[in-house]
Amino acid sequence: MAGSKILLFWLFSLLYQQAIGQQDTSFVRIEQGDYSLGGKTHQLNPLRKVHIQTFCIAATELTNHQFKAFIEATHYITDAERLKNAMVFEPGLDEFKWLEDSTACWKYPNGKSRGGIEDKMNHPVTSISYSDARAYCTWAKVRLPSLDEWEAASRAGASTLYFWGNDVEKIGEYANIWHGRNHKVADASDGYLYTSPVGSFKPNAYGLYDMYGNVFEFCEGTLRTDPKDRKLAHARGGSWWCSKNACGFFNSLDIGRVSPHASFSNQGFRVVKR
C-alpha cells in the first residue's frame, strides 16, 4: 500500500515536472550595479567587486525547438555533423570517460542508437560546440553571457557557493544532476538519465531556471590560465552528468574549459539580448 502511494506520488511529480517544463525561453532583466563575484580562495575566480551593465538573460537554456528553427533557416552544419567526433555518454563508463560517436549530433545527442530528440523538443540543445552556439547567436541576433554576467545571474544576490546557501544537499530541488555514486550504473533517480525539459526544477530568486545542472552553459571570456597560442571555450553551472563525487561544478563559482569545437552531450547555452 505504502509502496503504491510512493509510486503514485512519483508519477504525479514526474507529470508535474514535465508540465512546467513546457515553457519556452523568456528573458529576465538584471539591473546594472556592483556585484560581488568569485571566492575567497578560488584561484581562477578571485573574490572581487565587478560593475555590470544592465542585461537581459534567457530564463531557460536554449531548447532543441529553438535550435531546430536556426538549422531550418540557415542549413548550418554543426561541428559534430562535420567532424563526426561528438562525445557521448552511456552508463557503465569510468569517471570522466566519454565515448566518441560519429552518429551523434544535436538531433541524436548521445548517438543514433540511444535515440533522437523527437519527444525532447523542450529539452536544452546539446552535442553542440561553442562555435555552434556562437553561430546560433549571430543568426538570432543575441549573444552568450560573459563569465561575470553568468555568475551575477546565477547568484541572484547571494554570495554563497549556491544561490540558496552552502548546503549541497539541496541541489536536487534546483538542478538536474547525476545522483549516483559513480557513472557505472544508470541514475534516473530525479526522473532523468540525461537532460530534462527546461524549467523542470525550481528557479533562483531572479526567476532563472537550470542555472545549475541540465547542461553546461557556454560563456564569453577568458581566464588568466588560458594559453596564448589557442582559443579555449568556458562553460559554467554543471550538467546532468555532474555529481557530488565527480566534478561538482553545479555552483556559482567554478569555471570549466573545453575545446571550442568539442561537442559533448552535456553542453548547451542560454542567451542574452544584444
Added chain:
Amino acid sequence: MKIQTVKCCRLSVLLLFLLLPFSLFAQEEGTWKPASPSSQAYHEYRLKNTIPPYGLVKIKALIAQIKDSEDDSRSSLNQKAYLALSLNEKFTYHMIHAESYSQNCDAVPPIIDEDKKIFGTLPDAFNESSWSERQANFLKSQKDAVVSLIKESVNRSKRVGLNYKTALVEMNATETIPFLIEQYNRDHKDFDILTVLMLLMKNNEYKPFMMSASFIKLYGAKSDAQSFINYNKANEELIISRAMAFYNGRK
C-alpha cells in the same frame, strides 16, 4: 562639559577598541587569498609532461601538419599516416598529442597549499584533450613495449611526466610499482607518484587499502575529483608500504 567630552572620547575609544578586531576579521573574511609561490610552482610542476625522443622531429612535423591544415578543428592523424608509424614513433605521438576531447569540468584549477597535498586523482595530462579510443587501445595492446619505453625515458630524464603517469594508470601497469617507488625516493617531491600507486591499488580493489582511512577520504562517499590527504611522512610511508604489499601479493 569638559568632563562629558572626555567621557565621550573614552567611550568612543573603548567602542573603537571593541569593534576593531571584528572589523579586521570582517576584512580578512572578504579578502582573496592567492596560493603561495611554492604552491603555484608545484601546480606547474604537476602538469609537466615528459617528451620522449623517439622520432620526435618527424612526429612534431606531423602534428604541425594537422594543426596547420585549413580546418583548425581537426586533431587526429589520418589512419594511413598513423598506421605507417613505427611502435616507438607511435609512443612519442601518443605521449605528446591526444586526439580526443576532455570534458569542460575535467580542468583542475590551482588550489591553496597544493604542494602540501597528496591527491586522489591525477590532473589532465593534455589540457582540453584526451586520448582517443585508438590511442587508449594502442597503450593497452602494447603495454610491455610502452612500459619499457617509459622506463627508458624516465631513467634518462629522471622524471615521470604527467603523461607517463596517466599512461601507467590507463594500462593498469602494476608491475611498475617498485620502479615508481624508486623514482619517488629520488627526491620525495612528486606526490603524484604516490597518487599513481593509490590509483593502481584502488583500480585493482586491493582490500587493505580499500578499508583504510585514506581510501575513505580520497575515494569514499564524500570524496570528489579534488579530494586529498595532507602530505606527511606517515602518509608517505603508509602508501609506499601498502603499494609494495599489494605488488608482492599479486598473482
